[in-house]
Amino acid sequence: MSFWFFCVCVIMLAVIGVYCLLYTYSLMRALIGIEILIKAVTLLIIAVGYFSQHLALAQSLVITLIVMEVVIMVVAAGIVLGLHHYQKDLDIRKLRELKG
Amino acid sequence: MVGSFIFVPILLLMIVNVLSFSHKSKLHNILFGFGLLTALAQIALVLWPNKNFWQLTANYQFNVIKFNLAADNLTLVMLLAIGLVGLIALIVARGLINDVDQEYNFTNLWFIALTGMNGLVLATDIFSLYVFIEITAVASFILIALTKERDALEGAFKYVIFSSFATVLMLAAIALLVFFAGDTSFAAIANAIKANPGNSLILMGLILYLLSVFIKSGLIPFHGWLPDAYSAAPAITSIFIAGIVTKVVGIYPLIRFVQLTGTLADPLRNILLLVGGTSIVIAALSALGQTNFKRLLAYSSISQMGYIVLGLAAGSALGLAGAILHIFNHAVFKSLLFINAAAVEKQTGTLDIDKMGGLAEKMPYTGATSAIASLSTAGIPPLSGFWSKLLIIIALWNAQLYFYATVAVLASLLTLGYMLTLQRKVFFGQLENAFYETKEAGWQLVLPSLLLAGIILGLGLGFPWLINTWLIPIGKIL
Amino acid sequence: MRLGNLEIEIIIALFLVLTALWTVMARSLLRAAIGLALTSAMLTVMMYKLNAPLAAVFELSVCSGLISVIFITTISLTQPLTWAEIYEHERERLSRFRPLPFIILLLGLFFWLVKVDLALPTVVAEKVTDVRVVLWSLRQLDLVGQIICLLAGAFGVTILFKAWRGK
Incomplete structure (x- = not known):
């Protein structure tokens, strides 16, 4: 398999993630979109490590990245729970009140 | 020993948190004292530099721990700004919360954000840069959501989404650059960029990095989250976040980027010029139409960015010096303006500038x-903001970017326009009946305001001294 | 790209994209969270095939395990709609997501047919090939960063998840 093959995988995952971010009205689904984007970038880092024969470096980067990802998701989930306390559903359109 | 900028705050934080007192206020007083000491020590270490401290690497101290941290003059300026705004925020918090x-909770998160920012400006490795950006970002998400009011949570959620998206872009950029460099250190990446001119993957990586920091x-046009996050955050958080955090998280990596790439390739330079010029003009025009005090300041912040x-796009030592001085100036005057906004909000209960008027009479220090x-x-000369803008405009003119130099000058007039509107509506004119009883905010807000105003005046008047001792050496890091 | 013999990576990649697609299109949030776990699991397999077993274990246990637990907890705490409402809501939502599979299919076809020559760097093998050494000796700063970040997360949990006092 060539590096380009993995690039295509990453691009497809990234398109799915961005589409999800742009076209969803649900807070949780926005977080899921972010998660898919992070999956894409994890795959890219590992593929880069594989093809440049720097897998030890790539793996240690991915391990750190995964820890950061968890912390972000925990905090984001806390914020979603707080918002749910006020608006009783997870519709993102109600957030747009703030814009203007 | 520069590692102590990371270790000391985090150790102090851990020590206080394992102590158990029955009274939270006692615990908080200890934590607050440690915070003051940390910030003051940080300022002192930068202002009166000690060669032994700055050059001793951690390797000498512990055989177990090896860190790649280093400080150059840019780092020193950033550390000074972080210490200063951190100190101010800590004092103001006493008056506001x-x-x-x-x-x-605020003081705890303040420690984490401070550690994150210190690590960020000291890192010599692009992945460590990302790690500390993430730490600072997590602390600021929680700081924005601190009061758990609805608007604050919404602002925090928007920030989470935009920031995570930017993080993903930055990681992709890091992956592509590491492919060529084989290592994550700034030096290796700079070499890889120089060795492979015009490589499409490297160019892709650089563009992704730029998008991320934008x-x-x-x-x-990447500002969707900023006005909401700034204006919805609790008063104390917006002082801290707007004053320093977003500058360290966003603009500092951009400066390192310019330093990494050396002379900017034309497409990248054009992107910088276009985004910078658009931000100045559009944000200034948007600020003119705002009626919310903090929202106006948020747009003004974008315009100053x-x-x-x-200044960075001008690509000269002068432009870089101007940009760095402007970051420091911006940290000072924007935190001061946000403290003023907080004082006004605290005393009048509103942020709507249309409802205010004549407050200078009742709140003389805040007004002045x-x-x-x-x-x-x-x-406006001779205040400090004049000098940094002047340097940037001269650098643009010298680089034969006449159009952008003109835009920068004209946008200054727009800035004057919205700032004078703000002053006229809030502090001058007829005193509204509702505000006859208004008093000046407490010393916790007045004292920091006076200190910051003093710095603005002092920097402006002492500029000729400053340029030779601090700024020209900064330019040499290019 | 080369159309050689069908290698196992192609099948894994196909499953990876399909599970991601299912995650985004899934009717209920709960299924989306499960889909995310499956995507993570597929990524784990892919990482294993790429000789990155240690990172793969992390991906499996943390992303596929811990993050799914967080998501499913949050979803079950915030699921306010009845199933009928979800059904109604989802019909409208799916109409917005209907173009996505076609976009992905077109992208896949496009990249399959278009040849892109990437100028890859010459490979210089790593000096240290042991992950343990890289992580614990060369990247200590990242480990410290992880600890600070977890600390920040702990404060986040105590602040954000605290019970709401009678508001």
Whole structure:
């Protein structure tokens, strides 16, 4: 398999993630979109490590990245729970009140 | 020993948190004292540099721990700004937050954000840069959501989404650059960029990195989160976040980027110029139409970020010096303006500038300091903001970017326009009946305001001394 | 790209994209969270095939395990709609997501047919090939960063998840 093959995988995952971010009205689904984007970038880092024969470096980067990802998701989930306390559903359109 | 900028705050934080007192206020007083000491020590170490401290690497100290941290003059300026705004925020928090629990939480997160920012400006490795950006970002998400009010949570959620997206872009950029460099250190990446001119993957990586820092610093057209996050956050958080956090998280990586790439390739330079110019003009025009005090300041912040980006795009030592001075100036006058906004909100209960008027009569210190900060923002001599803008404009002119130099000058007039509107509506004119009873905010807000106003005046008047001792050496890091 | 013999990576990649697609299109949030776990699991397999077993274990246990637990907890705490409402809501939502599979299919076809020559760097093998050494000796700063970040997360949990006092 060539590096380009993995690039295509990453691009497809990234398109799915961005589409999800742009076209969803649900807070949780926005977080899921972010998660898919992070999956894409994890795959890219590992593929880069594989093809440049720097897998030890790539793996240690991915391990750190995964820890950061968890912390972000925990905090984001806390914020979603707080918002749910006020608006009783997870519709993102109600957030747009703030814009203007 | 520069590692102590990371270790000391985090150790102090851990020590206080394992202590158990029955009274939270006692615990908080200890934590607050440690915070003051940390910030003061940080300022002192930068202002009176000790060669032994700055050059001793951690390797000498512990055989177990090896860190790649280093400080150059840019780092020193950033550390000074972080220490200064951190100190101010800590003092102002005492006046703004009444609930002990909340104040304790704020101080804890303040420590983490401070550690994150210190690590960020000291890192010599692009992945460590990302790690510390993430730490600072997590602390600021929680700081924005601190009061758990609805608007604050919404602002925090928007920031989470935009910031995470930017993070993903930055990681992709890091992956592509590491492919060529084989290592994550700045030096290796700079070599790889120089060795492979015109490589499409490297160019892709650089563009992704740029997009990421643009989103993180909220430049137009990537500014969707910034006005909401700034205006919805609790008063104390917006002082801290707007004053320093987003600048360190967004603009500092941009400066390192310019330093990494050396002379900017034309497409990248054009992107910087375009984004900088658009941000200055569009954000200034948007600020003119705002009626919310903090929202106006948020747009003004974007506009000032545009100046910094233009200064970097000029690609000369002078432009870089101007940009760095402008970051420091911006940290000073924007935190001052946000403190003024907080004082006004605390005493009148509103942020709607249409409802205010004549408050200078009742709040003389707030009125006077905010006038100084506004004029400095607009670049009126001899205040400090004038000098940094002047340097940036001269650098643009020398680089034969006449159009952008003209834009920068004309946008200064717009800045003056919205700042004077703000002053006229809030502090001058007829005193509204509702505000006859209004008093000046407490010393916790007045004292920091006076200190910051003093710095604006002092920097402006002492500029000729400053340029030779600090700024020209900074330019040499290029 | 080369159309050689069908290698196992192609099948894994196909499953990876399909599970991601299912995650985004899934009717209920709960299924979306499960889809995310499956995507993570597929990524784990891919990482294993790429000789990155240690990172793969992290991906499996943390992303596929811990993050799914967080998501499913949050979803079950915030699921306010009845199933009928979800059904109604989802019909409208799916109409917005209907183009996505076609976009992905077109992208896949496009990249399959278009040849892109990437100028890859010459490979210089790593000096240290042991992950343990890289992580614990060369990247200590990242480990410290992880600890600070977890600390920040702990404060986040105590602040954000605290019970709401009678508001």
